Amino acid sequence: MNCREFRKRQVELLDIGPMPADLLRHIEECPQCAREHAESQAVLSALSPTQEISMSSDLKERIMSRATEVDSLQHSRKRVWARPMQFALAAVMVLAVVLGGSWLAGHNAGRQGSASAILSDAAEAAAAVHTVHITARMRTPANDNFDLIMADSEFTPVEIWTQSGDVSKWRIEKPARVAAMDGKSTVMVVQPGVGSPMAWDFPPTSGVAGWLAPLLDVNSLLRYERETASRDGSKVSVEKKQGRILLTIQAAAKGNFSESDYAKNKSVLESDNIRVYAFDAQTRRLEGMEVYIDTGAGRTLVFEITGIEYDTPVTASLFEVQVPKDAVWQKSASEIPGTADNSDMTPKQVAEAFFAAMASEDWDAMRNYAGNLFDNKGLRDRFGGLTIVSIGEPFKSGLYRGWFVPYEVKLKSGEVKKHNLAIRNDNPRHQWHFDGGF
Amino acid sequence: METAATDMTMGCTETEEVWASGWPRSIREFETFVDVFLDRLVRFAFHRLGNLEEAEDVVQDVLVKAYADREKLRRVKQVSAYTYRMTANACADHRRRRTVLSLDDIGAEGIPDQRDEASQQIEAVEELERIEQYLRRLPRRQAEVIALRVLDQLSLADIAEIVGCGLPTVKARLRYGLQKLHRIVPREMEGSI
Numbered sequence: 001m002n003c004r005e006f007r008k009r010q011v012e013l014l015d016i017g018p019m020p021a022d023l024l025r026h027i028e029e030c031p032q033c034a035r036e037h038a039e040s041q042a043v044l045s046a047l048s049p050t051q052e053i054s055m056s057s058d059l060k061e062r063i064m065s066r067a068t069e070v071d072s073l074q075h076s077r078k079r080v081w082a083r084p085m086q087f088a089l090a091a092v093m094v095l096a097v098v099l100g101g102s103w104l105a106g107h108n109a110g111r112q113g114s115a116s117a118i119l120s121d122a123a124e125a126a127a128a129v130h131t132v133h134i135t136a137r138m139r140t141p142a143n144d145n146f147d148l149i150m151a152d153s154e155f156t157p158v159e160i161w162t163q164s165g166d167v168s169k170w171r172i173e174k175p176a177r178v179a180a181m182d183g184k185s186t187v188m189v190v191q192p193g194v195g196s197p198m199a200w201d202f203p204p205t206s207g208v209a210g211w212l213a214p215l216l217d218v219n220s221l222l223r224y225e226r227e228t229a230s231r232d233g234s235k236v237s238v239e240k241k242q243g244r245i246l247l248t249i250q251a252a253a254k255g256n257f258s259e260s261d262y263a264k265n266k267s268v269l270e271s272d273n274i275r276v277y278a279f280d281a282q283t284r285r286l287e288g289m290e291v292y293i294d295t296g297a298g299r300t301l302v303f304e305i306t307g308i309e310y311d312t313p314v315t316a317s318l319f320e321v322q323v324p325k326d327a328v329w330q331k332s333a334s335e336i337p338g339t340a341d342n343s344d345m346t347p348k349q350v351a352e353a354f355f356a357a358m359a360s361e362d363w364d365a366m367r368n369y370a371g372n373l374f375d376n377k378g379l380r381d382r383f384g385g386l387t388i389v390s391i392g393e394p395f396k397s398g399l400y401r402g403w404f405v406p407y408e409v410k411l412k413s414g415e416v417k418k419h420n421l422a423i424r425n426d427n428p429r430h431q432w433h434f435d436g437g438f
Numbered sequence: 439m440e441t442a443a444t445d446m447t448m449g450c451t452e453t454e455e456v457w458a459s460g461w462p463r464s465i466r467e468f469e470t471f472v473d474v475f476l477d478r479l480v481r482f483a484f485h486r487l488g489n490l491e492e493a494e495d496v497v498q499d500v501l502v503k504a505y506a507d508r509e510k511l512r513r514v515k516q517v518s519a520y521t522y523r524m525t526a527n528a529c530a531d532h533r534r535r536r537t538v539l540s541l542d543d544i545g546a547e548g549i550p551d552q553r554d555e556a557s558q559q560i561e562a563v564e565e566l567e568r569i570e571q572y573l574r575r576l577p578r579r580q581a582e583v584i585a586l587r588v589l590d591q592l593s594l595a596d597i598a599e600i601v602g603c604g605l606p607t608v609k610a611r612l613r614y615g616l617q618k619l620h621r622i623v624p625r626e627m628e629g630s631i
Contacts, residue, residue, distance in 0.1 A: 011612045016593040043619045047569050047588045051562035055480040059494050060472055064465075066502045071465055203499070205506045428469065 001026045006033050013037060014044060061334055064428035066203045121284035122277075129285075132218060133309040134160040136289075139302045143176030143190055145436075147210030147267045151293060151300045161318055162216050169319040170216045172209055179208045182319040189321050195378020197327040211268050218286055244287060247277045255398035262420060263398025265295050268302065270398040285310065332371045333433060340368045343430040347394035350432040351405035351421050355388050358409075369423075370434040383438075385412045401426045402435055461504070461511045468505050475518075476501070478590070479525050485589045486529040488563050496528045519599030522592075526600070572623055580615030583608055 006026045010033070013019050027034040137155040140148050146158075156174050163169045167183035179188035186202040202208060209216060237248040255263060255270050265271045271293035278288035291303035333339040342350065350369060357365040358374075361384040366374045374380055392406030402424025410416050422437040462471040476497065483493035504511065504524065514520050569589070573581040579601075586597045598608045 008613075009609075011594070011609045011616070014587070014612070014616075016591070039620060040616050043616060043623050044584075044588055046623055047572065047584070047619070049562065049565050049569065049589060051565050053481055053484050053490060053562055055477065055490070056494055059480070059498065060476055063472055063476070063498050063501050064469060066498070067465060067468055067505045070502060070506045203502055205502065428465075 003030060003033055006030070007036070010037055010040065014040060058334060061429060065332075065334070066205075068427055069203065069207055070205045122279050122286055125283055125285045129310045130164060131311055131314050132160075132162045133312055133314075134215060134305055135307040136160070136303060136305045138174075138304075139300070140174070142174055143192060145210055146172060146174070146177070146179075146208065146212050149265070149267055149271070149293070149302045151265055151295050151302060155304075158212070160212065160215055161314060162218075163314060163319070164217075168217070170209075171319055171321075172212055172216075178321055180319045180321045181206075182316075187321040187323065189323055189327060192376075192379070194382045195376040197324045198330055198373070198376070199321075199323045199327040200330045215289075240281065243281050245279045245281050245284075247279065249275045249277075251275070253398075255400075257397060259395045260397040260404070262395070262404055263400055265293060266398065268293065271295070271302075274299070328372070328376050330371060330373060333368055333431060334429070336367050336372060341429075342368055342432045343425065345432060347403040347405055347423060347432070348391065350423050351391050351394070351407060354421065354423075354434060355386070355391065355407065355409060358383050358386055359388055361385055369432060373434065382413075383411065386410060389416070400424075404437065461508050461514050461517060463508055463512065465505075468508075471517075472501060475521055479521065482522060482590045483525055483529050484562070485566060485585065486526065487532060488566055490562075492532060493529075496532050497525060500524045500528050516599050518596060522596075522600045523602075572619060575622055576615050576618055580611045580618070583611040584615045584619070587612060 001022050003026075006023060009020070009023060013023050013027075027037055136158045138158050139150055139153050140146075140156050140158075141150065141153065142156050159171075159173045161171045169181055169183050171180040172178070176191040177188070179186060181204050184204060186200075186204055186206045186208060188200045188202065188208050190198045192198060200208075207213070237250075239246040239248070251273050253264060253270050253272050257264055263270050268291055273294070274292045276290045276292075277286060278290075279285065280287050285308075287308060289303070289305045290301060292299045293302050294300075333342075342353075345353070353365070354369045357363070357369070361380070363374055363380065363384075374383075387410040389408035389410055390406075394403040394405045396403060400422065402422055404420040404422055406418075406420050408416065408418040417438075420437045422435040423432055424435050425432045427433075462468040479497045479500070480490075480493050483496045484490055487493050487496065500521070504521065511520070566589075573585055576584070582601060583597055586592045586600065587594070592600070594608050594612070595605060598605045601608070
């Protein structure tokens, strides 16, 4: 090797990994090239940082926690919209009788083509719009999860706004719970029955929309229905009525109810349900949707779209929740320094420790199980100092990934609460945390 | 896979071996992926933003988005390079937003003083500013290659994938960049090297 060749390849000695033997041999033999190489090394060394950057010790945990949320949401979406269609294919004749529907085509192949074409056209129509505003009503408490349905409760108004484009945005609102995703994060504010409002800052892909999530992307929803129908040979119930095309899907309740039917009929997924889409016969745009559940005591309408507006102008502020000044931003236990590892506890021990902390008003201990939820003075005043009457055996039910623990407590006010505490530990570090039921 | 995943100092070649089959598909694979890349990506983002907290936020968003989009990204073969590019783009977006914020909202008070940060970070930021003074005097593409090699401790093959050019081009940019630095650095950093 001559010096010219060496100079051309000298940077290979500055790479990571083994140094080329022919280059090393050359600098052993050539003092001039050896000096030039040493100078290059010195320049790089002078530019190399000497200060180490130490990232936060909980960064990995935060990332894994968010990834787990993404996982849950994506699995949830698959559950909602995949299996019901498959069930509907098997139950299609029952539907035809129940709903009194008539097929658009006279034979099986024709029916398949009709349903697929309708969904395809509807998906195309949805893809062409920029904003969608859905008004609906749902049998659900005003401040509880967007998932929760209560067949015997009154209807609660629900509104959904979505905006598509380079960055998708959405907002879901019911009277005492609102969540909005502005492309960067999801902010949710809940007005609890007592105490200050509670606020959360979630990643954009959080699962707070629950069962309503598919309605945040009507285009994807319909496209998926079409693909499933096409792949499975399509036997979808279709009816034409008053300028509308009605497409009906029936599904059996999902989840494991062998231990308890506590979660049965608490969400659409965990109910025997019938979903009916209504499309405009001309434009093929989605115009409505109804969801019925069969509780055994009869069929009940639990969700109904009452109006859809397409491409109405929206302002950017619509996708930003106005957080009240007195709202308490919620933190999980992992975000609070000094909280203890509770991964080795049993579900019952967690419930016992949760109520013991509440009984003794040990709010530091409570942070191990509920983050800063009980930093809320209103909640402390109402539940602090309660008396534990009983704590039962934990059980699983439906699709819930955690455990339910039956309990009975007596509050300072004399009120007796008898319910099931929901706790879960399906996070990377298997930390138990309070999830509802109180 | 575990041995390679725990080697935080490895270069592109080993990383590519780990992820030769493509993007992580399960939460378990993703965790290994995070173990391999997290430290390096935070350092990479810090060198572009000069603020550790913001660097962590950006990397967190990038990795979670990468996981959420894993179906779309399943055909990506150059996992390491692609991840760095995503992070570089996210840093650029973040800097743009920060610029808008500083112009519109901060007003006379200017950009928040990084001296409020922990002393370790202050020293790291000051050192970074010192290094960037020299890199700014090079053509952009040469400075980019040297920064990736020196600040981010990446191999030349890694750098080629990240900047999207061939290995010979990367070597040439490093060589010409070093030639210019020979003329700048020794004079101004007398006693430092």
